[in-house]
Amino acid sequence: MNITLKINGIEHAIEAPASTTLLAALRGLGFHGVKFGDEQGLSGADTILLDGRPVNAGSLLAAQAQGHAVATIEALGEHPEQGWRKTDGLHPLQKAFIESGAIQCGYCTPAQILAAKSLLEKNPNPGEGEVREAISGVLCRCTGYLKPVQAVMRAAAVLRGEDPSSVSAEQLPVEPLAPEDKLIADDGSPVATKVTPKIVLTPQTETYQTVGKPEKKVDAIKLAQGKPAFTADVDMRGMLYAKVLRSPHAHAKIKRIDATKALALQGVVSVLTWRDIPRVVYSTAGQSDPIPGPLDSFSLDHKVRFVGDRVAFVAAETPEIAEKALSLIEVEYEILPAILDSREAMKPDAIKIHDEPEYVNFADSNPEKNLAAHIRIDIGDVNKGFAEADEIFEAEYEVPKVQQAHIEPHVCVTYWDEDDRLVIRTSTQVPFHARRMLAPVLGLPVKRIRVVKPRIGGGFGGKQEVLMEDVAAHLTIATKRPVIYEYSREEEFIAARSRHPMRVKMKTGVKKDGTITANAMYALSDTGAYGCHALTVTGNTGHKSMALYVGDGEYRKSPNIQFYADVVYT
Ligand code: FES
Structure with missing residues (x-):
């Protein structure tokens, strides 16, 4: 069908199937600032403004946007240096996101800026709770929300013609983000984040040029503009x-x-x-x-x-x-x-997940036992350490699969x-x-x-x-x-390969004064169908944590540590 979209004040005529989403139409037209995060609009990376209101472009058909004003991040500011052409440069929100360090990977940034823009157009003097509410539909996995909230408060101050330094992350001592009466969420509950993060600079950095000073991210300007910086932001003939x-x-x-x-x-x-x-x-x-x-x-x-x-x-x-x-x-x-429980995987009658002749072992992997990796580390003598303990604590823990x-x-x-x-x-x-x-x-x-x-x-x-x-x-x-x-x-x-679920048994011996005399861990790790990072992820479970928990005195000089692990196919 023929669809006419008014995007950032300019009309674009496209021919597309009726099922085309606004997200697909916009990206197809080169507006790469709007991102795909998921099909249901849960991540909010696809947020654009429709008649000034934030909506999920992936949840809307392109045809539904006909007759409405669509605004994307590309409608906001631009790089402040455009050669001989004079420009207003970046929008205050874009500047504030850059200056506040509110951009990490930048994938969510265009959506957060647009959601904030919509808020500030209705409410030039929002409280922290209102800012949090306004950007709550755009998930950020990297930066968190403190810096983006600071950035929006800072931009709001600039747009009101006020000094934005009251919301500067650099200001010491720690200052409230907003007057106390603004620190209330819409449901009446107090807002958790009341102050800017405390930044303590070591005195010697005062003489340094760079160390101890905030640095703007080198590619923050392009990310704040939603430029085509990411893998999918390309159009190729014949794709x-x-x-x-x-x-x-x-x-x-x-x-x-x-x-x-x-x-x-x-x-x-x-x-x-x-x-x-x-x-x-x-x-x-x-x-x-x-x-x-x-x-x-x-x-x-x-x-x-x-x-x-x-x-x-x-x-x-x-x-x-x-x-x-x-x-x-x-x-x-x-x-x-099928093997659905890691405890079943090494039983003698368990079916073999990998029976292909091409399988290549690494170290102690053994497909006959559904074993992708196997760790046995002994430092000192845990039995001696447990014998010297006044108390022994034992517990078993389960940690679930975690998607990144x-x-x-x-x-x-x-x-x-x-x-x-x-x-x-x-x-x-x-x-x-x-x-x-x-x-x-x-x-x-x-x-x-x-x-x-x-x-x-x-x-x-x-x-x-x-x-x-x-x-x-x-x-x-x-x-x-x-x-x-x-x-x-x-x-x-x-x-995708999520972090491995594990069953972890811990046994710790301690003296009455709290000195650890011995520590033993056994991890049964479920690598799923393929070995991939089976050994290294499970290895880190013990290598990194067990080294932290050793006793003092003689027990620090000669710790008693045992870390065993089996990583199984299921
Ligand atoms: S998702 Fe990476 S900066 Fe927000």
């Missing part, structure tokens, strides 16, 4: 959209897979199953060579090992066609017993460049590992792969996995065309 068919079963063999109907769908350019690509075993853990973990993954396999495991890749002209194609792939599974929940999902774009290098533009924490690890998987020498890591919208360890770059890369190799693959929020939860 295809990738989707992945995922397993509905926890453990199964693929007996038959037929992509004929999917390939026949108009707009589908490629469907890849395990039969179509080389079978190369590797690890997805972005770590130095040799990778401290087993090689137990394939880009595609004839066996699936968790609900959400990969079954087939599709590349199509639009995301909607790619999604439709997934439903046309016929798969017949032979369902196998970066607001920018995993996303990558792949294409061949003019030097016939495969370019992998990806939101990763491990660009060099990605290049080295993917070379054999893709059948290319390392020098024919170029990894570009633009600004990353949060990673928190979740993007230390080389998790999905191979999907787009295989499809670019198959089609010769640029391919973008972006995880949905659901995929982040079912098909």
